Amino acid sequence: MIKVKKEFILKYGVPSLAVIIVAIQLCLVHFQDLSRWKGGGFGMYTEIHYFYNQIHVSGMSVDSLIKDDPSMRSTLGYLMLMPNDKNIKKAAELVLKTTHKDSVYLQIWKPIVNSENGLYKKVLANEIHLKKSEL
Amino acid sequence: MNYWSAIEIKLKDQIALASQLLLFMLGSYVFILAEEHKLWKILVLFFGLIAWLFFRNKTKHPIIWIVFFVLLTIDLFYSYFWVANHHFMLVFMVLSVILFSYHKQSDILLKNIQLLLVIVLLASVMQKITSKQFMSGDFYYHAINLGGLFKFFFTIFPESLEIAKSNSESLTTLKELNPNLTEHIVLKDVFPNLSFVSRVFAWLTVIFEFLVAVAILWKPKKIGTHIIFIILLFGILFTRLETGFVSLLAISGLYLCKNIKLKLLYVLIILGCITLIITKFGYH
Incomplete structure (x- = not known):
């Protein structure tokens, strides 16, 4: 047995x-x-690969945010891979802490394509408006 | 020297041969990933090499396989969401081989490999069926129009390559703009009727993968099963040079195969893939 x-x-x-x-x-x-x-x-x-997702931070350049900042690159990388509420909040908190701004408006967009007419556009996958006072 | 009989002798014990090729594949894969999380890997490799050098013939434990397993697990621990899907398959296969070195029952090892192969194929089918973007053909349409798939076609048709480049440039420009203000762009077709072709290709992919999975589950040793599986492997390679993933699939096929000519074909596919991985011509 x-x-x-x-x-x-x-x-x-x-x-x-x-x-x-x-x-x-x-x-x-x-x-x-x-x-x-x-x-x-x-x-x-x-x-479509998550590489084509786009992070938009109002009034800021994502490229300059991730430049020489491995922690920011990693956090925004996870947001591209998994754009859920937890990851977008984590990203917004890190942006607030790094930039010392009073508030941040962060969005993540996903691409969609229609093979019938070739139309390629981005749709909003998630967004957050976080104030420093909410931290 | 009779070359064919030398080949035949080598191909006879496919478990030993497939395990040897899996070790080659592991070596090249682990070497490519060695720089990531190197602190732990240095320790594991250093003590692993000492143990292998001095004790490999004095212990029943498969030291080399355990060292590779630990190295793969380190990557999994630190980069679970970043490693390739075949990293997981590699972990499962290495685990099966380690267990085999203790229980020594080839039927159990072959059952492990057969079921792993079926699970990988069925999971892939399930992912495709539940993805609207895939089943509508939109994914293939997007990938082909940007030159991401069937790259060898673009070398034959340079005008299509120009269209793919122009599509990529449009996308790069779009990415630099504020997505709140920009509405859309229109992709140009690299080939006529690409919308229809993409949809048909999507359905064919799902049907063929499902058929191969059922064949491996039902008749894992039949010649017909291995022929359609090898067609699938070539199909993947022609679509995109996913040499890392294909080499693992081919090693699994070799474990299950009984026909000497097909075994040789598997070995050639595996060695070809490993060569392309090492030279970084294919993906690891």
Whole structure:
């Protein structure tokens, strides 16, 4: 009995782990806005790459924000990959702390394309207006 | 020297051969990623090399595989959302091989590899079916119009390459503008009827991947299964040089294959992919 049980675990243990990882990724895609490209769910080449997402910070240049600031690059990188409420708030807080401004208006836009007419445009995926007093 | 008989002898034990090729692939992959999170990796590599050099024949533990597994786990720990999907597959395959070195039952290892392959293919199918952007053909339309897929076609048709470049430039310009003020741009088609072709190609991809997954689940050792699986591998390579992912799929195919000619074809695909990974011509 123990031998059968052991063999069963050895046969299906690793594949079960793979199924769990895929299930977690699918949940994150549907509930946390994770890009299908990442997270071990094998969803690469199923939607436009998150690289094409655009972060817009009102009155500021994103390029100058991330220049020589690994922490900002990492935080905004996560926002591109997973533009959910938690990540946009984290990004807005970091921008406020770094720039010492009183408020920040941060948006993330996702591209959509219509293959019928070639129309390529961006739609607002998430936004936040955060004041220093709310920190 | 009879070259064919030398090849035949080498191809006979496909588990040993596939594991050896997996080790090659791991070596090149880990080497490329070695610079990331290097502090931990230096420690693991240094002590791993000492253990391998002095104790590899004196212990039952597969030192080299454990060292690679730890290195892959470090990347997973620090960059879970940034590593490629085949990094996960690599972790699962290495774990299966490590377990095999203890239980020594080839049927269990082959079942692990077969199910992993089926899970990867079915997960890919599920992701595609649940993505409106994919099923409508919009994703392929976008990627092809920007020159991201079928790059070899663009070398044959330079006028299409010019259109792809112009589309990319339009997108770069758009990215520099305030998205609140800009409405849209119109992509130019690099080939006629691209909208229709993209939709058909999307559906064909899903159907073919599903068929291959079912065939591997149902008849993992049949020649027909391996022929359609190899067609899928070439299809992926022609679409985009995803050599890292394809080499892992081909190694999985080799583990399951019984036919000597197909085994040789798998080996050639794997070695070709590893060569392209090392020379950075393909993606790792």
